Amino acid sequence: MAVLKVIEVLANSEKSWEDATRNAVKKASTSVNNIKSVYINEQSVTVKNGDVDKYRVNVKITFEID
Template identity: 40%
Template sequence: MTAIKVIKVIGTSAESWEDAAREAVRRAGESVDDVRGIEIEKWTATVEDDDITEYKVTSEIAFPVREREQ
């Protein structure tokens, strides 16, 4: 049986929400192994002078819990 752990990660991008989601997965993968899924909770953006300057996604990243080594 596999247990799954979920962490909340906010990804950002100057290009798009899709790039922000990819950034969230990439950054999570730097500190956890075997990322298995992402669920986007919220899509937001920073607006300056009537233009979007930064896309943001608040996401939950899922990965398996590792068993302790004996």
């Protein structure tokens, strides 16, 4: 029987929400093993001088506990 744990991670990118999600997974994988899935909980952007500055995501990362 597998035991799974979920953590919540916030990440951003200057390119896109997809890139922000990749950044979240890449950073989390430096300290978390066995990542199985990512659920995008929320998306937002910051605005600077009337234009989109950064894309932000709030993700839930599920991983299997050894």
